[in-house]
Amino acid sequence: MGRAPCCSKVGLHRGPWSVKEDGLLIQYIQAHGEGHWKSMPKRAGLLRCGKSCRLRWMNYLRPNIKRGNVTPDEEDLIVRLHALLGNRWSLIAGRLPGRTDNEIKNYWNSHLSKKVNENNHQKNRNNRGIKGPKKRNIVTANKVRSLSNKQKQEITNENGETKMTKIKVHQPKPTRVSAVARNVSGNSLPRGSCANNSNNNILEESQTPSEQLPQQLPPYLLPGSTAMTAASNIEGVLLLDEDLVNVSDECYCYDHRQETTSSCEFLIPAKEENNSMLQKIFEDYQELLSAEDGVQMETFVNSLLI
DNA sequence: AACTACTCCAACCGCAGTCTT
DNA sequence: TAAGACTGCGGTTGGAGTAGT
Incomplete structure (x- = not known):
């Protein structure tokens, strides 16, 4: 399978978006709609790759995006959905109107994972009758990232083996849920029609008529x-x-x-x-x-x- | 006030599924 | 059917901001 050229193409802007760039992107999408990300930057007069434009629009500029102030209800929902689905952020985001997968992912990594881990450790301690905090020599991923290269070397032993223990546990990479939807006539609908779609006639691609x-x-x-x-x-x-x-x-x-x-x-x-x-x-x-x-x-x- | 440690989040990267030719 | 193109996703990173010393 071929791959789209990477954003690192020479001559394209990277990093934070300026107000002007945001304006151009919003203006273009309002006039022409979403999609065709590959050719969009050129037509919109942006020196960005399509991927970057899509990300900026999806995570920041889209209308009706809620930012900050995750309510306790939302937090509770995220925790329960994460227990059910794991790191399938887009699915989780699909159940939280106005929230993006990136925001939920960030919120989980910075707030909830710690909280959930603490709760689980507490539960385990209680179950095993262990009282009080148990000190462990753990260097978290976040802490490591904030260290200088020299400091990172210092926590690596003479054999080059790392001494640190990441507390982060990577779940197996989930299989993607098909983004293709069909209507009752079997005609395919545009990408993205599945998630959050209020059209009740949408059926999963893999379903045969008898399974519908x-x-x-x-x-x-x-x-x-x-x-x-x-x-x-x-x-x-x-x-x-x-x-x-x-x-x-x-x-x-x-x-x-x-x-x-x-x-x-x-x-x-x-x-x-x-x-x-x-x-x-x-x-x-x-x-x-x-x-x-x-x-x-x-x-x-x-x-x-x- | 200066420095260090840490947190947070926007943005990037690369993989993989799907579409198109 | 194969290969390139496009899109979406989750993991990771850079750096600004904040808290602690």
Whole structure:
């Protein structure tokens, strides 16, 4: 497969965008729309590569982008979606209107990962009956980055082996979810139509007609975003067993009332009784399950993880 | 006030899926 | 069918800003 020429082409601007460049990009997209990123910079009069333009637009200039002030609700949702999906930032961002994958990724790396790690360590300590903080000689990735080259050498032993221990754990690279969508007639829709699409007629590319789910699904029950959305909106019902996530991405459900866990089966509706939307999501989802005998939560969630 | 350590986030990089010819 | 082009994604980095000493 061929690769697009890299941004490092001679003569192109790099680094932070100026107000003028932003203006040119906004002006061009307002007049001609998104897409054709490759040829856009030239036509817009920008000395940038298309990739850079796309990134700037998607992450910063697009209308309706929310910036900063992540609410506790959003934070909670991010944590739960991350437990469900791992580092699939674009999927997570798709469930948080106005938030970009880059912002969520940054927020996770700078705020939430630490918080979650601390919680997990605390849980583990509690489970093992260990009291008080356990000091460990850990150099985090962030700390290392802030060191000078000399300092970095100093934490490398004489054999050139690094002594530092990164606490960051890389999950296996996820398989990309198909960006191609089709309408009920089987005609392909533009890229990006799948995510967040409010068109209820969109079906997943890989589905054969016999596998197609009932049409006119509510948006949050669309293939490709369904299980995730349903799970994320039905607060407290769906959890992932942390260890199993790392091994097999297996899905578990947790019953808050009975405090029991069982595999991939809805047990109760949302704990927030006053949240009618959450209730409705759950009802719709159950309806879907009963309508489609073969459809189980497990395959539903797994369809996102494959 | 000066220096160092650390945090945060915009931007870049490279890979991989999909489209086009 | 193959190869190039395009696009989207997640990981990583650079450097400005802030906190601590």
